[in-house]
Amino acid sequence: MEDCSEDEMRLNKSTSQKRQRTSTESEEKKKRTGTLLDLNATDCPVCFDSLTIPIFQCENGHIACSSCWGKLSQKCATCSLTMASRNRALERILELLTVPCPNAGCSEAVPYAYSTYAETSTHVKHCAYTHRPCPFSSCDFICFFKDLYEHRVAAKHCESSDMFECGTPMFIPLSGGKGIILKEETTEGEGEVVVVEWFDMPDGRMFYACCIGPGTDEFSYQLKLSLASGKHLSSESKLERVREVSNELPGGSVMFVPSSTCPAYMFFITIKRGDLLGS
Incomplete structure (x- = not known):
């Protein structure tokens, strides 16, 4: 077997370090958590109800919930541009977001995604504090x-x-x-x-x-x-x-x-x- 050249050795070492760094970063990302202190940040800027997936946006980045998007004939309420795109980043945030159960006395955290805050998940329907x-x-x-x-x-x-x-x-x-x-x-x-x-x-x-x-x-x-x-x-x-x-x-x-x-x-x-x- 031929010996590896000096350049090949450097390349192999760099690749190994990159793989190790990528693996470490992936584990660190899993540990990251955040707290949303103001749930108003997840309200639709048009109707002010809680945002639900899907979320639409125009070229200027203005967003609207699917209900408003349909009522406005897919036109932006701020700049009148067509809202032809989905805001996938914000949708992903809502998928990962958890909020406190709205029932007083319950300490459970429940998923926010795909529903309004008042009906955050099946937990609320079956909660002992409902x-x-x-x-x-x-x-x-x-x-x-x-x-x-x-x-x-x-x-x-x-x-x-x-x-x-x-x-x-x-x-x-x-x-x-x-x-x-x-x-x-x-x-x-x-x-x-x-x-x-x-x-x-x-x-x-x-x-x-x-x-x-x-x-x-x-x-x-x-x-x-x-x-x-x-x-x-x-x-x-x-x-x-x-x-x-x-x-x-x-x-x-x-x-x-x-x-x-x-x-x-x-x-x-x-x-x-x-x-x-x-x-």
């Missing part, structure tokens, strides 16, 4: 979502209440009342709230369960009847999220128990995060 109306249709009480369970218990929207642990069967007493409120027992923050209802029909009883929290997690549940004969009946379904509990017969999945075939039984429910228990 004000929520009571889902029971006969009640107009409003409070933080995290306080709704205590309100429902105090208001006696159901005859009884209890805590449940995901994956663990729970006995539901059927004597007295038409339903029970269950709250998930968890150490990781606010747990989900589930309502189990039953409706007496002329020829049997109908059972139904729903989740009344604003979260995004999916749940499944199993209803199980232990009969006096020692046999069991069970039904599995996805736990639906609802905005309102009307104390009327539901339109979703239910379990019907004929009174003629099951005159005496014990009732259990098992709630699980994720897909159906049998899958």
Whole structure:
């Protein structure tokens, strides 16, 4: 193998140093953070609402939100030039920008991009500090979502209440009342709230369960009847999220128990995060 010339050695050394510097700079860029102290800087200069992507600009650099851009027939409100370009740099800044959750009491930082500050992300819709109306249709009480369970218990929207642990069967007493409120027992923050209802029909009883929290997690549940004969009946379904509990017969999945075939039984429910228990 021929020895490298002095020029080749210098070139190889320079290339190696450049690669090392580029790698170091890339790592440093990842560590860079910034703070935007005035959110008015992200307002559209035409309508003064929060900027959303896409953002348009004219040749002079004047910008407008997509809504104003359409209303102005793509003409700049400042200089009347055609706004034919996107401001990609500012769009990128909005993609990386995070802002405090607008709900008082919440310390979460949420993404700014693709929405207005009032609706910064799905976090705001499901935040425990978002004000929520009571889902029971006969009640107009409003409070933080995290306080709704205590309100429902105090208001006696159901005859009884209890805590449940995901994956663990729970006995539901059927004597007295038409339903029970269950709250998930968890150490990781606010747990989900589930309502189990039953409706007496002329020829049997109908059972139904729903989740009344604003979260995004999916749940499944199993209803199980232990009969006096020692046999069991069970039904599995996805736990639906609802905005309102009307104390009327539901339109979703239910379990019907004929009174003629099951005159005496014990009732259990098992709630699980994720897909159906049998899958």
